[in-house]
Amino acid sequence: MLTLSELRVVRGEGTTGRHEVYLPHLELASGDMLAIVGPSGCGKSTLLEALGLLLQPSALGRYVLGPSATDLAALLQVENESALARIRSRELGFLLQNGGLLPFLNVRDNISLPRRLLGLPASSERVHHACAILGLEPLLDKRPGALSIGERQRTAFVRAMAHEPRLLLADEPTAALDPQAGEVLFGLILSLVQELDMAALVVSHDRTLVNQFGLPRLIATLTSGGSRFEPEP
Numbered sequence: 001m002l003t004l005s006e007l008r009v010v011r012g013e014g015t016t017g018r019h020e021v022y023l024p025h026l027e028l029a030s031g032d033m034l035a036i037v038g039p040s041g042c043g044k045s046t047l048l049e050a051l052g053l054l055l056q057p058s059a060l061g062r063y064v065l066g067p068s069a070t071d072l073a074a075l076l077q078v079e080n081e082s083a084l085a086r087i088r089s090r091e092l093g094f095l096l097q098n099g100g101l102l103p104f105l106n107v108r109d110n111i112s113l114p115r116r117l118l119g120l121p122a123s124s125e126r127v128h129h130a131c132a133i134l135g136l137e138p139l140l141d142k143r144p145g146a147l148s149i150g151e152r153q154r155t156a157f158v159r160a161m162a163h164e165p166r167l168l169l170a171d172e173p174t175a176a177l178d179p180q181a182g183e184v185l186f187g188l189i190l191s192l193v194q195e196l197d198m199a200a201l202v203v204s205h206d207r208t209l210v211n212q213f214g215l216p217r218l219i220a221t222l223t224s225g226g227s228r229f230e231p232e233p
């Protein structure tokens with residue numbers, strides 16, 4: 001499902017000091033959900049951005065996603081923005097830290113936006129199911145400004161998976177949720193990942209949840225010039 005090698009991203013050059021994020025190798029199969037863990041500032045969000053084709057890495061050996069043999073590293077290198085944009089919108093689902101909901105659209109329209117942009121029907125059985133499980137049904141006509149932070153986070157999650165991406169990239173998806181709501185969301189991500197033969201990479205500080213769901217972990221170790229991410233043995 002996903003194979004990546006030799007990813008390097010340099011951040012913070014200049015006055016803030018250099019920090020290199022290094023991922024030697026990553027392999028994910030369909031149905032895998034991997035937790036990314038590490039201290040604050042080690043580069044977890046940077047790693048998600050790189051995997052989401054949202055930044056130009058300093059180096060990338062190979063990056064293949066799904067059954068396609070296309071090497072995304074080569075697309076990045078030649079800055080083929082139209083091909084990269086197509087892959088981002090079809091194959092990837094993003095749940096980034098700021099949520100990114102559009103303030104002038106209600107919950108229903110925020111959720112349906114990625115599907116509409118791909119020419120899919122505005123909703124699906126899975127979207128209805130996710131809204132029901134996450135308690136979003138009574139909120140569908142509200143705009144993000146009228147929601148709590150946790151409600152916004154749950155909406156952003158449904159939007160991230162509404163088009164059934166191949167890879168879900170989630171940055172602290174339970175940060176604004178109480179423990180019970182966090183458990184419901186993690187359970188839903190895991191069941192969708194398995195049901196849809198997709199994969200998920202989830203940054204999480206919540207050790208209890210990561211342990212409770214028995215998730216394998218990609219762990220950051222601080223090195224002299226930055227951090228190195230490796231799957232736990």
Ligand SMILES: Nc1ncnc2c1ncn2[C@@H]1O[C@H](COP(=O)(O)OP(=O)(O)OP(=O)(O)O)[C@@H](O)[C@H]1O
Nearest residue numbers: 011012013019038039040041042043044045046047
């Ligand atoms: N857009 C950027 N430009 C320059 N440096 C950045 C940028 N974003 C992050 N950094 C720096 O890169 C390093 C990694 O940051 P990143 O946000 O990826 O870490 P993190 O592990 O996700 O942190 P946290 O757990 O606090 O969210 C930090 O030193 C940060 O200051």
